[in-house]
Amino acid sequence: MSRLLxxxxxxxxxxxxxxxxxxxxxQDTLKVADKSRDARLAASREALLNVLVKVSGDTxxxxxxxxxxxxxxxxxxxxxxxxxxxxxxxxNLVVKFEANKINALIKELGLPLWGTRRPLVxxxxxxxxxxxxxxxxxxxxxxxxxxxxxKAGERGLAVVVPLLDLQDRSIVGIPEVxxxxxxxxxxASSRYSAERSITARMYQQQDSETWILDWRFTNDDLxxxxxxxxxxxxxxxxxxxxxxxxxALEYAxxxxxxxxxxxxxxxxxxxxxxxxxELAKRRLATLSVVTRVEILLRTPDMVxxxxxxTGSMNDFRKALELDSxxxxxxxxxxxxxxxxxxxLEYQWQGL
Numbered sequence: 001m002s003r004l005l006x007x008x009x010x011x012x013x014x015x016x017x018x019x020x021x022x023x024x025x026x027q028d029t030l031k032v033a034d035k036s037r038d039a040r041l042a043a044s045r046e047a048l049l050n051v052l053v054k055v056s057g058d059t060x061x062x063x064x065x066x067x068x069x070x071x072x073x074x075x076x077x078x079x080x081x082x083x084x085x086x087x088x089x090x091x092n093l094v095v096k097f098e099a100n101k102i103n104a105l106i107k108e109l110g111l112p113l114w115g116t117r118r119p120l121v122x123x124x125x126x127x128x129x130x131x132x133x134x135x136x137x138x139x140x141x142x143x144x145x146x147x148x149x150x151k152a153g154e155r156g157l158a159v160v161v162p163l164l165d166l167q168d169r170s171i172v173g174i175p176e177v178x179x180x181x182x183x184x185x186x187x188a189s190s191r192y193s194a195e196r197s198i199t200a201r202m203y204q205q206q207d208s209e210t211w212i213l214d215w216r217f218t219n220d221d222l223x224x225x226x227x228x229x230x231x232x233x234x235x236x237x238x239x240x241x242x243x244x245x246x247x248a249l250e251y252a253x254x255x256x257x258x259x260x261x262x263x264x265x266x267x268x269x270x271x272x273x274x275x276x277x278e279l280a281k282r283r284l285a286t287l288s289v290v291t292r293v294e295i296l297l298r299t300p301d302m303v304x305x306x307x308x309x310t311g312s313m314n315d316f317r318k319a320l321e322l323d324s325x326x327x328x329x330x331x332x333x334x335x336x337x338x339x340x341x342x343x344l345e346y347q348w349q350g351l
Contacts, residue, residue, distance in 0.1 A: 019119050019120065019158070019322035019324070020117070020118065020120045020193075022116050022156050023116070024153070024156075025055050025099075025116055025156045026055065026096060026097045026098070026099045026102055027094060027097065028046075028048075028050045028051050028054075028094075029084070029093070029094045029095075030043045030047055030050075030092065030093055031090060031092055031093075032091050032092070032093045034091070035083060039093075040081065040093060043093045043095070044078065044081065044093070045072075045074050047093075047095040048070070048071050048074060048077055048097065049067060049068070051097055051102060052064070052067055052105070052106065052111065053155070054154070054155060054156035055106060055113065055156065056112050056113065056248070057114040057155075057156075057244065057245065057247070057249075057252045058112060058248070059241065059245060061109070064109055064111075066109055067109055070105060076101065077097045077098060077102060078095060078096070078097055078098070079096045079098045080096050081093060081096070082094050107255075111255055112252035112253055112255050113252060114248050114251060114252035114253070115253075115287070115288025115289070115322075116288060117286075117288065117319070118156065118157065118158050118247070118251070118322070119158065119195035119251070119322060120158045120159070120160060120192070120195055120196070121157065121158065121194060121196045121197070121198060121247075122159075122160050122185075122189035122192050122194035122196070122197045122198070123148060123159055123240075124162060124177045124197065124198065124200065125144070125148075125161075125199075125200045125201075125202065125236075126174050126178045126199075126201045127144075127201075127202045127203070128201070128202070128203040128204075135162075135164055135177060136161060137161065137163065137164045138161070140164075144232075144233070145161050147233055148240055149161070151236075151240040151241065152240050152244070155240065155241065155244035156244070157240065157243065157247070160192045160194060162188065168191070171184050171187055171188040172184050172185055172188040176199075177200075177201070178199075180199045180216065182197075182218040185197050185199055185218050186218050186219075189218075195322070196217060197218045198215055198216065198217050199215065199216065200213060200214065200215035200239060201215075202214075202235070202236070210230065211230065211231065211232045211235055212227065212228070212229050213227070213228045213235040213238075213239055214226065215239050226239070226242060228242075250318070251318050253288075253289060253311040254311065254315065257310070257311040257312050257315060260310060260311060261291070261309075262308070262309055262311070262313070263306060263307065263308050264306075264307050264309065264313060264316060265296070265304060265343070265344065266284070266304070266306075266307045266344045267302055267303075267304055267329075267344065268280055268302065268304075268326070268346050268347075268348050269301055269329055269348065270301075270347045270348040270349075271302075271303050271348040276348060276350070277298070279351055280305075280325070280348055281295065281305065283325045283351070284305065284307060287309075287316075287320070287323065288319055289309045289311050289315050289316055289319050290307055290308070290309050290319070291310060292308040293305055293307050294307075307344075313344075317344070320344075320346065324349060325349050325351055326346045326347070326348065326349065327347045327349050328345070328346055328347075329346050329347045
């Protein structure tokens with residue numbers, strides 16, 4: 001995700017946004033030596049494998065032997081390609097693929113399917129270098145900041161590296177990130193509409209050129225749960241890889257259920273006019289697991305929809321969790337929230 005898009009999200013999104021639409025999942029950009037057919041074919045085949053990793057969330061998808069065979073028929077999957085010539089003389093090839101055909105290939109390969117709506121993650125990274133600690137920003141460590149965005153783009157992961165301006169620093173400083181003080185970090189992350197936040201600290205081993213990076217989600221129990229050791233840039237890239245793989249395990253549709261068709265009754269409260277009903281219907285239809293939506297019943301305080309979807313009911317719930325327009329309904333009279341696994345009862349939050 002580009003920094004420009006992050007800035008737009010920052011100024012125009014509400015703090016209740018749970019996920020962002022990743023728009024470039026089905027395309028890839030690679031450097032090529034020239035505009036020859038051979039160079040284009042080789043890059044396009046590599047691009048297809050890279051897209052399978054992004055869409056599935058599976059880092060081994062590009063090693064699948066059947067997937068490699070399918071690259072021989074690259075034109076069957078391509079939508080279009082274009083060249084991007086840079087001011088420094090380098091040449092990039094941008095390849096876009098047909099989403100439906102990629103999804104069908106993923107199903108054929110038995111890979112998970114991770115939808116385009118994905119959680120936005122705020123990454124707070126502190127570095128100790130020569131006994132001095134700093135937070136990573138575009139100004140302090142531009143190469144590392146760019147590496148985070150580039151690696152996240154390769155994995156189809158929506159991330160934001162905080163600006164660390166006066167507003168951020170009034171809430172969070174180096175001690176809060178280094179010690180993983182969750183409350184201020186999460187409060188500062190809400191400014192960016194981040195659904196998840198991670199804190200990370202990186203430092204050199206004593207009397208060694210090797211670096212250590214410890215990272216975790218702000219709502220985890222142990223800071224050292226995720227530890228990476230090695231070259232500075234490599235372990236930052238590995239952190240983003242690990243983060244993407246973990247979120248894919250949480251949100252991607254189980255490959256054994258991708259082809260399963262199911263239906264559910266979806267009850268939506270807090271909706272009382274035809275405009276919102278139509279908006280809610282269209283919003284449901286955009287969820288990656290939903291194939292069809294129908295209105296069954298309308299009462300003064302609730303609308304009942306019939307929803308056809310792929311995967312399990314749990315997959316449907318996971319997709320709903322990432323959409324700020326819907327919130328699981330809790331009766332204010334109930335002391336405890338009891339979730340009925342066979343019913344979908346939500347509150348309309350609006351767009």
